[in-house]
Amino acid sequence: MPPVVQKEPTGCGIAACAALAGLDYETVRTRAAALGIHASDRTLWSDTPHVRRLLRALEIDTDPNERPFTGWQDIPDRALLAIKWRLIDGVPFWHWVVFVREAGESVVLDSKAALKNNVRRDFGRMKPKWWIEIGPA
Incomplete structure (x- = not known):
């Protein structure tokens, strides 16, 4: 599965969905907009319903629960991860990766445009907070 680079500073959720669907960023951004989902909406990276709804529209199943990160070996073969998790004015925010x-x-497929390589293997540097299992391809 190739990574998809986000085209907007806050487009990590859209890019993660695009990677999982095997589509390009623009196609998924257009599909998201038709659902009323936009990268500029802070809830895209501070809550899970928008990403879950977009994945459902792309015919990708997700587990209904977020699972706490306990170790890399505990993550299923395909999952969305919340990394760079932090609280801003009491509201959680994170960066979506696959x-x-x-x-x-x-x-880990990281959509951040500034990375030299969007396929990451530096597991010790990433600090996931939780993950969502993605259904079969």
């Missing part, structure tokens, strides 16, 4: 385990190799 965890993928294929053929015995685990990677």
Whole structure:
């Protein structure tokens, strides 16, 4: 699964959905806009309903629960991760990334445009707070 780079500073949720769907950012941004979902909406990265609704529209199933991060080995083969989790004025915010385990190799697809490589293997540097399991492809 190739990574998708976000085209907007706050478009990590849209880019994560695009990567999971195997689509480009613009296509998924257009689909999101038709659902009333925009990268500029702070709830896209401070709550899960928008991303879940967008994934559902892309025919991708998600587990209804967020699971606390306990270790990389505990994450299923496909999951959305909340990293860079923080509170701002009492409201949680995070950066969405995609965890993928294929053929015995685990990677994180990080949509941040400033990265030299959007396929990350530096697991010790990332500090996930929780994850959402993604259904079968």
